[in-house]
Amino acid sequence: MQETVGFIGLGVMGRPMAKHILDRGFPVVVHNRSPKAQDELTAVGARAAGSAAEVARQCTVIITMVPDTPDVERVLTAEDGVLAGLAAGSVVIDMSSISPVVAKRLAALVAERGSVMLDAPVSGGEIGAINGTLSIMVGGDAAALTRVRPILECMGQPEKVIHVGAEPGSGQTCKVCNQIAIGGALAGVSEALALAKKAGVDPVRVREALLGGFASSRVLEVHGERLIKGNFVPGFRTALYQKDLRLATETAAANGVALPATALVSQLVNALVASGGKDLDYSAIGTVLFQLASVK
């Protein structure tokens, strides 16, 4: 059966993701709050729908890619939302990064209508979306994943589409873990570079030396370079990372887990936002540590 794919949310991530699905020959129906992004997609072969409900009525697989938990809730449960148009036997895939708890609740609502919801948040950012190299963390029913795998593999290589768990919300929990791991690495890299700068050792050499050893990481490679060059053009906006760390803190509390390092990283993010940095790339949280050391 040829699936017709709905794509709701055509932001920085959603636009290239939807284009990859079109490129592989799937019929795609798009919807976005502002119509300009819709025009960009219809120009390359997508159809536009006037509401999320309309997308659901025309499609067998509906993808949502919006900024935050309340946005996904709205897109699904509003009067003209996905649930209002959803036929039984469909698959809804939320690729946004949202609360695992809410993901589970929304999956139950979709199940009540005889369809399946998968949570499938991504890592890899705008570059990963453009290159079709996103890593995709999928939670929910394995059979539904098998069904939609060819669609997900338009956006990330097969080995990067990981079934994290059958429990709805598992993918979102994994994404939260991803952001936690990145936060710790970023704090470590920032403190290392702050010390190097203040001690008069060339941070370019330090980064190079560390990349050859056990401290090697994507964060050191990419964010280390950003911090050295002072280039904080997003990338991934600090406001969104702040949201992700709020999810981490909430998820930790809900599950009975203490995250002291993440708590510290959250405060650095708050400090960056307080000084007007919400639209900078989130690697700029390292500059808060640079300020503590009076280095630039």
Add this chain to the structure above:
Amino acid sequence: MQETVGFIGLGVMGRPMAKHILDRGFPVVVHNRSPKAQDELTAVGARAAGSAAEVARQCTVIITMVPDTPDVERVLTAEDGVLAGLAAGSVVIDMSSISPVVAKRLAALVAERGSVMLDAPVSGGEIGAINGTLSIMVGGDAAALTRVRPILECMGQPEKVIHVGAEPGSGQTCKVCNQIAIGGALAGVSEALALAKKAGVDPVRVREALLGGFASSRVLEVHGERLIKGNFVPGFRTALYQKDLRLATETAAANGVALPATALVSQLVNALVASGGKDLDYSAIGTVLFQLASVK
């Protein structure tokens, strides 16, 4: 000129490092506090010397590889230490991980005797030492490094021998930065795995998914696996990492830098040591976070 290489300190790291130098055809003179390790090296072609001074008298390049700052100070400045036997025109290379401030002071003492001291601490651990794939962070005179580079390249590939800076102590500062970056990454990975476990999501899948994305790091790869398997056979002992973080804290204070994430990691290390973990691999600091979440 064929250099004769002295090697003082034949521990877990020093033994394989000295063997690699022998293997490349350099004459090697060894000295170690306990004679058993010396026997292992003389069996494969090294000569043994009765004291560090004796090593210095017989060699043009003298390498020290001992556990901590006071050990290096003793090996150099004791009555029968390196300085007592050092001829002008020699190069002393300290490959231990010690205080950058002390490294600078010792380099000045060596310079007074008409020789050069390089600080060249390593990253890569026992496996890196055995495989000859250490990353080596060199501080000090560039010409001296050029002279001894063929010796250092016995222990790490050419591209991994990095001249961090001409200022003595630069290599040690870089090593401190390395341990800082690793600490942050390890805290992040540990918290991510604690949350996954407690939330009932398979940490094996989470690690796999994260390795495909931006959270990818050597720490996630190696220590993530250790934490999942509960395998804390060193590796690198927690007692030595505790020493390295003490150096980080001291170096930060000496340079006017604040390291809040490293301070947190230090406290986790203290907690691990308090519960009897000093001889475990340092990745076991993640278990302190697991305990906070009541997961194993």
